[in-house]
Amino acid sequence: MITSLVTELKCVTCNALRKVRSDGAPAQNWMTCEVCGNEDGILDIHYDFEAVRAAWADRPLVERPHNHWRYAELLPLASSGLPWQWQVGWTPVVNVDRLAAQLGLKQLLLKDEGRNPSASFKDRASSVGVVHAMQCGAKTIACASTGNAATSLACHAALAGIPAKIFVPQTAPEPKLAQLLVYGATVFVVEGTYDEAYQLCSTACDQFGWYNRNCAINPVLVEGKKTGGLEIAERSSDFGGVPDWVAVSVGDGCTIAGVWKGLVEMHALGVIDRLPRLLGVQAAEVAPIKYALEHDQLPKPGDGTTMADSIDVAVPRNWRKAVQALRAAEGELVCVSDEQIEAAMRLAGGHGVFAEPAAAAALAGVVAAKEANIVGTQDRVLAMITGSGLKDTRSAMRAAGQPIRIPPTVDAVAAALET
């Protein structure tokens, strides 16, 4: 089996190197550092950039399909048998110039990840995870998720014809549960927090031999998320160059770390000549990564919560990668309230982008960072809109208000227009 151009896996805590198998084949045991264990031994995947450059010279990116499999050499997968027909990635970048003017920014771009197959950014990770699982010979794939990772896993498991076992906390919004069930997954609603659902899933994977899609400990998943950063870099020439800031909402920490890894790799490969800064955004009531950034450790989990269920993560599993990314990117982390998130849902919607609360949080963070003079008037900003508003219609209705109810007469229309 010929693989992509992975050279080694490196522990983010102790820097220990883990060699890939001599035939380069993906292995299911690529999960965590043997020294540091599951809690701290998160691995990072490295590639042979010389070989990637040569492959891209041989078959230029511009000649490849418009989905994230175009970056095959930078994915930890065997290149034969990639599902090129799965339309993941290459999501639209909406240049919201009126909103930029309103907020006092030079440029504002919304990258609409809601256009992925199951309507979230997580499709990037799940599609890569499912292919990796298949290449490892896994018979069942499992994950714990606040919602979107699970629905995207169920979607891609269904595409691949592999059974999916999903653990969700009882707070998961109903549309996400509906998606899971329609995709045919076995769904366990765990009577507890996300953290408890996560622990249970890991234990079940060990006990039943399932492939663990959990992004925090599975480095392969971050490689899927990375494609968001690869795309921002590759397409930056379409919207006036590398943005000054890339804003990403932060829950477990994997998404911001993944996007950053993609940007860094494209910089190393010479596709972009400079790197943006990262603007991390957390919910005011659930902001453990803000604490970790300042104290180099996680706080005791609080009992705060947020309407943005996708980032309602009190114990982020990948906080180290997120903190490392924010520091390397000269990043800033701002916190936003649910009211600010609702306002951002209306702002994005008013410019043609329907964002779920956690996705709108990134835009809310841009607004907050502009008000705090973290982001300046000459800055060009790209916000990752990580999931569709259709994922959580109850929150959308709360943010958007009520329609005008009238009897079926034109007089009633006229009267309503006057009020």
Ligand SMILES: [Zn+2]
């Ligand atoms: Zn280690």
